[in-house]
Amino acid sequence: MKTILLKNTIGEVVSLRYANLSEITPQLTELGITVGIDVSIGNQVSIGYGANIGCGANIGCGANIGNRANIGYEASIGYEANIGDGANIGYEANIGDRANIGYEANIGTRAKIGYEANIGYEASIGYEANIGDGANIGYEANIGTRAKIGDGANIGYEANIGDRANIGYEANIGDRAIIWADVQLPRSLYITGSRHALTYTGNATVSIGCCNLTLQEWENQGGAVAEAHGYTPDQIIEYRKYLRIARIFAGNDK
Numbered sequence: 446m447k448t449i450l451l452k453n454t455i456g457e458v459v460s461l462r463y464a465n466l467s468e469i470t471p472q473l474t475e476l477g478i479t480v481g482i483d484v485s486i487g488n489q490v491s492i493g494y495g496a497n498i499g500c501g502a503n504i505g506c507g508a509n510i511g512n513r514a515n516i517g518y519e520a521s522i523g524y525e526a527n528i529g530d531g532a533n534i535g536y537e538a539n540i541g542d543r544a545n546i547g548y549e550a551n552i553g554t555r556a557k558i559g560y561e562a563n564i565g566y567e568a569s570i571g572y573e574a575n576i577g578d579g580a581n582i583g584y585e586a587n588i589g590t591r592a593k594i595g596d597g598a599n600i601g602y603e604a605n606i607g608d609r610a611n612i613g614y615e616a617n618i619g620d621r622a623i624i625w626a627d628v629q630l631p632r633s634l635y636i637t638g639s640r641h642a643l644t645y646t647g648n649a650t651v652s653i654g655c656c657n658l659t660l661q662e663w664e665n666q667g668g669a670v671a672e673a674h675g676y677t678p679d680q681i682i683e684y685r686k687y688l689r690i691a692r693i694f695a696g697n698d699k
Contacts (some may be wrong), residue, residue, distance in 0.1 A: 463613040466486065487504060487524070544562045547566030564576070577593075580599070597613060619642040
């Protein structure tokens with residue numbers, strides 16, 4: 446016998462014991478929960494109202510499937526993983542044990558999310574992307590098709606990681622930073638300044654706040670950009686020092 450926890454629209458939880466899912470079909474239907482054929486659901490799984498679990502999916506013991514969440518066919522949800530309300534898990538995607546998928550996040554077809562990784566709300570993970578163990582993807586960030594994020598890496602909120610980009614182990618990519626397609630960034634440079642964070646984004650390009658320019662463009666236009674964003678003279682001097690560090694880093698970035 447297994448125990449399943451079903452959540453209704455007002456947050457109440459009903460605990461049911463069953464040997465076969467067909468035994469609880471009336472309760473699932475009442476809550477608008479759809480479960481396809483050949484689905485495997487472990488013990489102590491929690492499923493919210495309006496959720497959909499596609500054919501052949503596997504839900505690990507202790508996992509939580511949020512309200513209105515969609516689990517694609519043959520997707521795998523790990524032990525004690527959490528799938529937020531309204532999140533979409535693509536077909537054949539693999540969500541690691543104890544991973545957390547934020548509400549309304551979208552995980553692409555055949556994407557892989559590592560053990561204890563965290564995907565922020567409304568983030569988007571592309572087709573066949575690979576997110577490493579313990580990595581953190583900020584809210585509303587976008588990870589491109591077949592991009593790879595290393596174990597323990599941190600991707601800031603609203604950052605955009607291009608298709609097939611490779612971000613290394615424990616790298617730190619700032620909020621709203623842009624990493625272009627095919628960039629290989631095995632190491633990272635991330636500086637928290639007095640106004641905005643500076644992130645080296647590969648190919649001699651640096652992101653400061655929401656501005657992403659090449660080092661040469663920062664050299665030519667940085668003063669005007671800083672003044673337009675209300676930087677003080679002291680802050681302009683501060684960030685010129687950071688850009689010198691970025692130039693040294695870029696020279697060694699092979």
